[in-house]
Amino acid sequence: MGMRRRSGTFVLQVNPILCDGFGHCAELAPELVKTDEWGYPIIVNEPVPLANVAAYESARYAERGCPRQALHIQRFSEKKPH
Amino acid sequence: MIAPGALPRLLHAASDRPLTLSQHESAFGASTLSNSLLEELEASGLTGRGGAGFPTAQKARLIREQRGHSKFMVVNAMEGEPASHKDQALLSANPHLVLDGAEYLASIIGANNIAICVARDNPTVVNHLERALHERSRRSLRGPRLELHTPPWRYVAGEESALIHWLDDNESLPQYRPRRPHILRIGHSPALVDNAETCANVGLIGRYGASWYRTLGTTENPGSTLVSVTGAVERPTVIEIELGTTLRSILHTAAADPDPAAVLLGGYGGTWLHARHLDTPYNNAALKNLGVATGAGVIVVVPKGACGVVETQRVVRWMANESARQCGPCAFGLPALAEDLTHIAHASRDAEVAYQRLVERCGVIEGRGACRHPDGVIRFIRTALEAFETDFSTHTHGTACAGSRATRHFANVPSLEREDELIWE
Numbered sequence: 001m002g003m004r005r006r007s008g009t010f011v012l013q014v015n016p017i018l019c020d021g022f023g024h025c026a027e028l029a030p031e032l033v034k035t036d037e038w039g040y041p042i043i044v045n046e047p048v049p050l051a052n053v054a055a056y057e058s059a060r061y062a063e064r065g066c067p068r069q070a071l072h073i074q075r076f077s078e079k080k081p082h
Numbered sequence: 083m084i085a086p087g088a089l090p091r092l093l094h095a096a097s098d099r100p101l102t103l104s105q106h107e108s109a110f111g112a113s114t115l116s117n118s119l120l121e122e123l124e125a126s127g128l129t130g131r132g133g134a135g136f137p138t139a140q141k142a143r144l145i146r147e148q149r150g151h152s153k154f155m156v157v158n159a160m161e162g163e164p165a166s167h168k169d170q171a172l173l174s175a176n177p178h179l180v181l182d183g184a185e186y187l188a189s190i191i192g193a194n195n196i197a198i199c200v201a202r203d204n205p206t207v208v209n210h211l212e213r214a215l216h217e218r219s220r221r222s223l224r225g226p227r228l229e230l231h232t233p234p235w236r237y238v239a240g241e242e243s244a245l246i247h248w249l250d251d252n253e254s255l256p257q258y259r260p261r262r263p264h265i266l267r268i269g270h271s272p273a274l275v276d277n278a279e280t281c282a283n284v285g286l287i288g289r290y291g292a293s294w295y296r297t298l299g300t301t302e303n304p305g306s307t308l309v310s311v312t313g314a315v316e317r318p319t320v321i322e323i324e325l326g327t328t329l330r331s332i333l334h335t336a337a338a339d340p341d342p343a344a345v346l347l348g349g350y351g352g353t354w355l356h357a358r359h360l361d362t363p364y365n366n367a368a369l370k371n372l373g374v375a376t377g378a379g380v381i382v383v384v385p386k387g388a389c390g391v392v393e394t395q396r397v398v399r400w401m402a403n404e405s406a407r408q409c410g411p412c413a414f415g416l417p418a419l420a421e422d423l424t425h426i427a428h429a430s431r432d433a434e435v436a437y438q439r440l441v442e443r444c445g446v447i448e449g450r451g452a453c454r455h456p457d458g459v460i461r462f463i464r465t466a467l468e469a470f471e472t473d474f475s476t477h478t479h480g481t482a483c484a485g486s487r488a489t490r491h492f493a494n495v496p497s498l499e500r501e502d503e504l505i506w507e
Contacts, residue, residue, distance in 0.1 A: 015258045016409035017452050036446050037418075040410035074260070 008077045009047030012059045016040075018070035028065045029058035047076055083111055083290070086297035090322040091306050092282050096175035100210045103217040106178040111289055113182045120146070120190050123284065125292035127304050132158060132242075132277030133348065133378045135366050138284065145191045145274040148265055153193040154273035155226070156249065157184045157281050159200045159207070160233065160240030163349035164400075164496050165380045168308035169278045171320035173200070173207045177214035180278050181228065183285030188226045191274050196228045199245055201235035208232055237350075237404035241453050242266060242275040244406070249273075255406050256453035279308055279379070299325040303365035307376070311336035313346075313383035313492040325365040329355075332364060333383065343386045344469040346493060348377020350397050351458020354390075354469035373465070384492045389485035390470025391477050393493045394463065395423040400495035401459050412456040415447035419463060426474065429482040437478045441467070 012032050014025075021039035025032075032055060034042045048055050063071045084094055095101060095109040107113070116122075124139040145153065157180060159169040173180060184196050198215075200207050208230070215228050231249060233239050239254035246266040248254045257266075266273050276284075283305060287295050296304045303325045312318040315338040323332055333340060344354050353374045355362075362368050366376055384393055402416035422443065425436035444460045451457065467474060476483045 013260055015260070015452075016411065016450060017258050019410060021410050036411065036415075038410055038414040040414075040450070042446065042450070 006051050008050050008075060010050055010056060010059065010073050010075045011045075011047050012043050012062065013072055013074050014041055014043060015070045015072075018068045020068050020070075022067050024065045024067060025062040025071060029055075029062035031055055032059055033062065050075070084286075086294050089298070089306060089324060091286055091298070092172060092179065092279065092308060093175050093322050100174055100214065101176045101178060103178055103214070103221065106176060110179065110285075113185070113285075113289065115186070115189050116288075119186055119288055122287055122292045123190070126287045126295040127292075127302070128280065128283050128287060128295070129303065129366070130277055131279035131283070131307060131379065133351070135375060135377075138276065138280055141276070142187060142190050142274060144263060145265070145272050148272040150270065150272050152195065152271045153191050154249070154268050154271050155184055155188040155191065155193040155196045156242075156245060156273050156275040157181075157196065157198040157278055158240060158242065158245055158275050159198065159278035160235070160245065161201065161204075162235070162237045162240035163351075163378050163380055164237075164494065165310060165312045165346075165382050166349055166378050167310045167312075167318065167320050168379050170204060170207050171310075172278055172282055172308060173210055176282075177210050178218075179282045179285045181214060181218065181281075181285075182288065183281030183283065184228075184276075185225060186284050186288040187274060187276060187281065191272075193274070194226045195271075196226050197231050197249055198228065199231045199233060199249070201239070202232035203235040236406075237401065238406050238453060238455055241455070243453065245275060246273055255408060256455070258452045277378075300363075300365060300367065302367040307379055309336075309364075309379045309381055311338055311381045311383065312494065313381075314339035314342060314385040314388075315383060323364065326363045326368075328361050329364055329381075330360045332381065333360070336381075338381075338383045339385045341386065342383045343388065344384050344390065346380065346382035346384065348375055349380040350401055350493070350495075351455070351462060352377040352380065353461055354394075354465040356469045382493050387485050388488065388490075388492055389427075389483050390466060390473040391423070391427045391483075392486045393491060394466040394470070395420065395427040396491060396495055397493050398423055398459060398463060401455075401462075405455060406453075409451045409456075411447045411450040415443060416456060416459055419443055419447070419459065423463075426477050427482070427486060429477045429480055429486075431480070433480065434478045437474065 025041050026035045128138045129135045161169040233248045241256050243257040244254050250268045299305045310320050319336050399420040402420045405412045407413040422436040422440040426433045448460050
């Protein structure tokens with residue numbers, strides 16, 4: 001992938017309709033995802049800086065590891081906050 | 083022409099039969115399309131009457147700016163709230179005013195199709211609309227095509243994305259919209275969804291202009307609105323009031339209990355308001371300070387002596403069953419909330435634990451559904467905890483209050499045909 005831009009933030013988002021509560025995301029990205037008592041993910045709401053490489057890497061693992069493909073990473077650039 | 087500042091507007095010239103097209107035109111004047119409709123709509127400051135209270139002109143402009151050869155104007159008269167009867171009252175009084183408004187909005191956004199959506203479980207309104215559409219089809223062939231659609235009645239079927247999903251794909255299920263504002267589409271065509279009462283207001287603004295419209299109401303919330311008053315009233319009524327009338331005078335007009343314990347505003351996804359706030363003006367600008375909104379124009383009056391816990395529990399149980407069961411937090415969370423409330427209502431031994439768990443679960447579930455159905459239920463529960471504080475504390479301390487043994491309930495829910503329709507039990 002070459003050089004990745006380290007400025008800006010990202011949020012891991014879940015499509016709650018697709019999600020069936022497999023719980024892979026909570027294992028792959030424990031710093032971003034907790035599960036509720038029924039096994040569905042509770043994801044941190046605040047945007048995480050892309051400079052936090054460990055968090056971004058685990059978000060990518062979670063996104064790719066989701067059996068229902070319900071996760072996606074929403075990136076925000078510095079200039080235009082959401 | 084209706085005199086400026088006169089009421090009723092929306093229910094003007096209403097009788098027990100809906101107005102025919104010729105009666106409607108002689109009562110309201112002929113409908114004419116002008117090019118400055120959107121400017122008039124913006125100047126009028128009309129907000130949506132379906133619940134969210136979003137400015138109608140802003141929404142119309144958003145769809146107008148979308149590309150696309152064909153666009154849809156969707157009139158939402160589904161009326162999912164069981165306590166709301168305003169769309170039914172409006173369409174039984176004057177369906178043509180709603181259709182006029184829909185035609186104005188269609189001309190603003192450039193739509194050549196208008197879909198009117200009414201629940202099929204309401205055959206009276208379907209009949210009235212069929213007749214009205216037939217009268218219009220004989221009048222002229224020009225203008226957008228009007229079509230009647232009858233989805234099945236469910237609480238979430240009236241949610242706008244569920245309605246579009248029905249028109250698009252015959253499935254009344256809400257859709258996932260990660261980014262807002264989200265343009266809803268039927269096929270590839272952008273669609274504008276507006277409540278039937280909003281359309282009727284547009285029908286008035288298009289005829290008489292924004293300055294006429296502003297002769298009623300306040301600067302922030304102009305115009306008049308329909309409210310359905312149920313609960314502790316002599317008979318459930320739909321009345322038209324000026325926005326900014328105090329709640330107490332609305333209750334007086336509707337011949338409701340003048341000294342209630344609390345009122346429910348906005349419907350079953352709405353908010354409870356303690357009776358000490360009854361002198362607040364009925365509009366969103368004033369109610370916002372209390373954390374309350376007018377919502378879909380429902381007022382349910384709960385008298386002193388009724389048990390707030392039981393009222394809340396019955397509604398939440400029904401709302402949990404009305405979940406579309408697409409999202410886990412809603413499909414599992416709402417039944418769990420209903421179960422906690424049942425423990426509290428029975429004042430069983432673990433009522434206090436159930437209360438703690440209820441508050442915790444409300445925080446966990448909030449904002450995690452594709453639509454706002456779970457959020458509405460949580461708002462409903464949270465405001466109930468405030469408005470019925472004494473009832474809840476009696477119940478959590480192990481004694482069911484006297485009102486909870488009463489057989490009459492005020493926040494009515496449609497009866498479930500069989501108890502085992504509750505899927506989680």
